[in-house]
Amino acid sequence: MRLCASKAVLAVLAFLVLLAPAGAPLAEPLRIESWRxxxxxxxxxxxxxxxxxxxxxxxxxxxxxxxxxYDASLNARLAGGTAGDLITCRPFDASLKLFKAGHLVALDDLKGLARFRDVARAAWRTDDGKVTYCLPMASVIHGFIYNRRIFEELKLSVPKTVSEFFATLDKIKAQGRYTPLAMGTADQWEAATMGFQNIGPNYWKGEQGRRQLVSGDARLSDPPYVATLAQLARWRPYLGRGFTAQSYADSQTLFTLGRAAIYPAGSWEIANFRKLADFPFDAFPPPVPDGAQDCYISDHTDIGIGINAASTNRKQARVFLEWMTTKEFATLFANALPGFFPLSDHKLVLNDPLAQTFLNWRQMCKSTIRNSYQILSRGTPNLENEIWNVSAQVINGTLSPRAGAEKLQQGLAAWYPPHRR
Amino acid sequence: MSIALTGHAVERGREGPGRPPRRVLALFLLPAVAVYSVFSIYPLLATIALSTRKTNAAGLSEFAGLANFIRLFFDPNWSDAFWNALANNTLFFVIHMAVQNPIAIALAALLSLPGLRARAFYRTAIFLPATLSVVIVGFVWQLILSPLWGVSEGLMSAVGLGGWFAPWLGREGSALVVLSLMSVWQFVGIPMLLIHAALINIPDDLTDAALVDGAGHWRIFWTIKLPLVAPTIGLVSILTFVGNFNAFDLIYAVKGALAGPNFSTDILGTFFYRTFFGHQLQAGDPAMGAAVATVMFVIILAGVAVYLLAFQRRLKGSNP
Amino acid sequence: MRRAGGIAVHAALAGYCVLALAPIVLVILNSFKTRRGLFGDPLGLPDEQTFSIAGYLKVMQGSDMGLYFANSLIVTGVSLVAVALFGAMAAWALSAYRFRGRAALGLFLAIGIMVPIRLGTIAIVQMMAGLSLVNTLGALVLVYIAQALPLAIFILSEFIAQIPRDLPDAARCDGVGETRIFFAVILPLIRPALAIVAIFVMVPIWNDLWFPLILAPGEETRTLTLGVQQFIGQYVTDWSAVLAALTLAIVPVAALYLALSRQLVRGLTAGALK
Structure with a gap:
């Protein structure tokens, strides 16, 4: 009789054991970890x-x-040894950390790696430049997508300079039927990514300014950064009602329902907008400050892919990566995901005209990457987090552009030696 | 603790049965105690242990004493965020105490009125939000409060209050209050149910005399019933405290781990998550995360201790 | 006078019910509308122009909701059975027998009510990794049992304490063994309390986002709550699909609650959790 209790306990325990995974099937497929x-x-x-x-x-x-x-759960799975064979890599430090922790293998012997530009590889190699641990996959380009139907209706032309940009916004606002700019600050990253990193390169002269920040020769409190934030502050009257509570999804919906004229964008929106919007849309690069000669765009190396060091299929994973360096993959990828631009030097034909428009800017303007990504977000406070916070606050009007720039500089100087001099 | 439970001597209790065989005792207690110790107590102890370590320049873990706590409390890069999260969390709790529990008591009182019709329906409807996941709660209320889609603004305009509408979730001054109220909306059913059960368990003879004396339901509730359910209200309060000081899901679902605007909705749970797991380009810091968790642990234990002391003292006072 | 009071009471209760239910109704209502219908008039009923079940079709095709649902059901069900069984056994041992260390053990078990297991996430992840349980439902079940046991034992002890001593004693006199007494006499008696345990244990487990995210985020082991969260992330602008997914997530737990609510109130009013 006493057995019945033990039996019940045993039954429950047995059931628990059954929940553990059954033995591995014969041919394990390669698994790709990704946030996409x-x-x-x-x-x-x-x-x-x-x-x-x-x-x-x-x-x-x-x-x-x-x-x-993605990052939290990938880390847990890497620690637990259950992560996939191929790992989609965030640019710079997040992946560098994985490599240093021994989770990613060196890829320098990958033959196809030679076809990638140095700028692209920079996002996934060690600080001394000796080891590359992820294969560059794609970059994304910032700009402004606009509703062509509204532009035609209001007889607007595409703005090239900052004054033209604000003149255009004024006209849309005066007409009153459409929200001039579809952006909110509720999620903060829109303000930082589609705002600050989108228009900023024109002020800090792209790579030149970014390198100076890293070397300590420029300060985040310098005029280019104040000017960037000042332009963001000027956006405020043109944003939608209650933009402080407007989320990223709200912005996308506002634009694709045809209620907003201009959407501060990343090129990755193209595919989604094609599905959602029933009006023609086009894009223009960030308008240059009045009198400036050169234009700069954020052409950010955003996605790479590497091999999990703990993978039991490393050979096959390498075959897959080698295939990913081919023109065949680049063409497939670029056309299946318009707005993600392959980083290899293969000559590609893009079927999506808007994606081609974005890509053409590479010829017109100088490319740079987001300035918080390389090295500068290694300490506490974290520069990327600070840019989110400050950009959103400056747009909300709770922080002045100058105070915002000072706050960014203070945060960086708190831990980054080149800025402590 | 396994020593305690397999305890050699099984005393004979006053009303208990004769000595139960040790095997029986072990059989009854072992599964619960084992799973609980391994997967609950041990991890909590490990967290406390981890909070005293740090990663050195060589990437190895080494003992750091209280260094992480000193950083957390005194290094402005950490302490500002910590005190902000603690203050926000306190406000979060105060709003629950000030709004959720009075509403729960009021609803429970109404539900416990004798002869009330449709009681089961009301009870079920009011409790229903408590069964929803925060994913749903966050999403629905964002939709309702969104200034773009006009649900709440339309409703407010309909009753002439349109001018009062504001994007509350986006403002530093009001976002946390709104999130707290969303949480109250979701969970009010739980204290309501507990207090309701306590109220209907009050024997009728205690209130009959007062009824005969001509006292109304209102008076009976205040003078007889409410004091009798005070222990339940105390229990509800401490459950609210514990729940609020490890809240995370709703804020994370609505505001993300960076808890904007300008960290005005950051509470200890989101601060812990960000510290431990990292955020975007911010690398996770398990040891600092563990320090934050340990502080949360201490705060909750302190709250429970205060409650037990106050509660027991009062019990002693009322039943000498 | 009395009637007036009655009307006021019903008005207050009904008013609150509207507040409690309206958001849920809003989700369900709009899940049957097109995107334009939703944002054109969020409060309107679906009509010929705005009615659409495209969202539901998308959910069915675009995700493994069936799998997620099964995962949630298994995790919640197994945890629930284990918590109820282990919890009742421990509660019975703690209240029926006198033994050394009993009070200390009770206190030890009570820590879990006060301190959320989430604070131990770090060690749990490492331990599950060591046991090769990451990305298995077993990992979730073990954590949920550990998390829910203290409250279950607390509730059940209160209840068991009210069982008249004569019942088990009479059985003992008839020579019935201790385990048999528990299974044949005690368990049936505490059924209403088990309903309370079920509600209090089930709802947090069913809705948990944290541990599925950390311990079992894999495709095969995703729970419904995580699956819906992920689906929302993926189709964030496909509002009708999101609302359909939310509706599908509301229904099972609400149905379970409705099914258990009668037992629940019986249990509550029968004296547990005073």
Missing amino acids: SDDRDIWSGVIIPAFNKRYPDIAVKFTPSPPRE
Whole structure:
């Protein structure tokens, strides 16, 4: 009789054991870790089938995590030894940390790596430049997407300078039917990424300014940064009602429903907007400050891919990466995901005209990357977090552009030696 | 603690059965105590231990004493965020105490009125939000409060209050209050149910005499029933305290780990998450995260201790 | 006079019910509308122009909601059974027997009510990694059992304390073994309390976002709450799909609650948790 209790306990325990994974199947597919859950259909429907045409024996599975939770959950899985074979790499320090912790393998012997520009590789190699640990995949370009129907209706032309930009915004606002600029500050990163990093390179002269920040020869409190924030502050009257509570998704919806004229954008929006909007839209690069000769764009190296050091399929993973350096992959990827621009030197034809427009800016303007990504976000307080906070506050009007720039500089100087001199 | 439970001598209790065989005792206690110790107590102890360590220049973990706590309390890069989160968390708790519990008591009192019709319906409807996930709660209220889609503004205009509408979730001064109220909306059913149960368990003879004396329900509630359910209200308060000081989900779902605007909605749970797991380009710092967790642990224990002391003292006072 | 009071009471309660239910109704209502219908008039009923079930179709095709639902059901169900069984056994041992260290053990178990297990996440992740349980449902079940046991034991002890001593004693006189007494006499008696435990344990487990995110974020082990969160992240601008996913997430737990609520109130009013 006493047995019945032990039996019940045993039954529950047995059930728990059953929940543990069954033995590994014979041919484990390569698993790709990624935060691009939006792209799941494209990977499983287009890219992987194309790979399998060439390599039918290597099964591949794209297993993305939600973008916001990617880093935390990837780290947990790497620590637990259950992460996928291929790991999508954030640029710079996040991946450098993974490499230093021994989670990523060196890729310098990858033949196709030679086809990638130095700028692209810079995002995924050690500080001394000796080891590359992720294959560059794509960059994204910032600019402004606008509703062509509204522009035609209001007889607006595409603004080239900052004054023209604000004149255009004034006209839209005066007409009163449309929100001039579709952006909110609720999620903060819109203000930082689509605002600060979008228009800023024109003020700090792209790479030149970014390098000076890293070397300590320029300060975040210098005029270019104050001017960037000052322009953001001037956006305020043109944003939607209650923009402080407007989320990223709200902004996207506002624009794609045809209620807003201009959307401060990243090129990754193209595919989604094509699905959602029923009006023609186009894009212009960040307007240059009046009198400036050169234009600069944020052409940010955003996605790379590396091999999990703990993978039991490293050989096959290498085959996959080698394939990812080919023109075939670059063409597939760029056209399946318009707005993500491959970083190899293959000559590509893009089917999406708007994606081609963004890409053409590379010829017109000088490219740079977001200035908080390399080295400058290694300490506490974290510069990227600070830029989110300050950009949102400056737009909200709770911080003046000058005070915002001072706050950024103070935060950086608190820990970064070149700025402590 | 396994020593305690397999305890050699099983005393004979006053009303208990004869000595239960040790095997029986172990069989009954072991599964619960084992799972609980391994997956709850041990991790908590490990957190406390981790908070005294740091990663040195060579990337190795070494003992750091109280250095992490000193940084947390006195290095402005950490302490500003910490005190801000603590202050916000306190406000979060105060709003729950000031809004959730009175509403819960009021609803419970109404629900406990004798002869009330549709009681089951009301009870179920009011509790229903407590069964929803924060993903849903956050999403719905953002939609309702959004200035763009006009749900709440339209409703307010309909009753002539349109001019009072503001994007509350986006303002430093009001975002945390709104989030607290969203949380109150979701969880009010739990204290309501507990207090309701306590109220209907009050024996009728205690109130009958007062009824005969002509006292109304209102008076009976204040003078007889409310004092009787005070222990339940105390229990509800401490559960609220514990729940609020490790809250995380709702703020994270609505505002993200950076808890904007300008950290005005940052509470200890989001601060812990950001510190431990990192955020965007900010690398996670497990040891500092553990220090934050340990402080949360101490705050919660202190709150519970205060409650137990106050509660027991009062019990002693009322039942000498 | 009495009637007036009655009307006021019903007005207050009904008013609050509207506040409690309206947001839920809003979600369900708008899940049957097109995107334009939703944002054109969020409060309107779906009509010929705005009615659409495209959101539901998208959810069915675009995600493994069936799998997520099964995962949630398994995790919640197994945790619940284990918590109820282990909890009742421990509660019975703690209240029925006198043994040395009993009070200390009770206190030890009470810590878990006060301190959230989430604060131990770091060690839990490492331990699950060591046991190769990361990305398994088993990891979630173990954590949820540990998390829920203290409250379950607390509730059940209160309840067991009210069982008249004569019942088990009579059985003992008839020579019935201790384990049999528990399973045949005690367990059936505490059924209403188990309903309370079920509600209080089930809801947080079903809705938990933290541990699925940390311990089992994999495709195969995703729970419904995490799956919906992820789906929202993925189709953030596809509002009808998001609302359909939310509706599908509301329904099961609300149905379970409705099914248990009668037992729940019986349990509450029968004296547990005074």
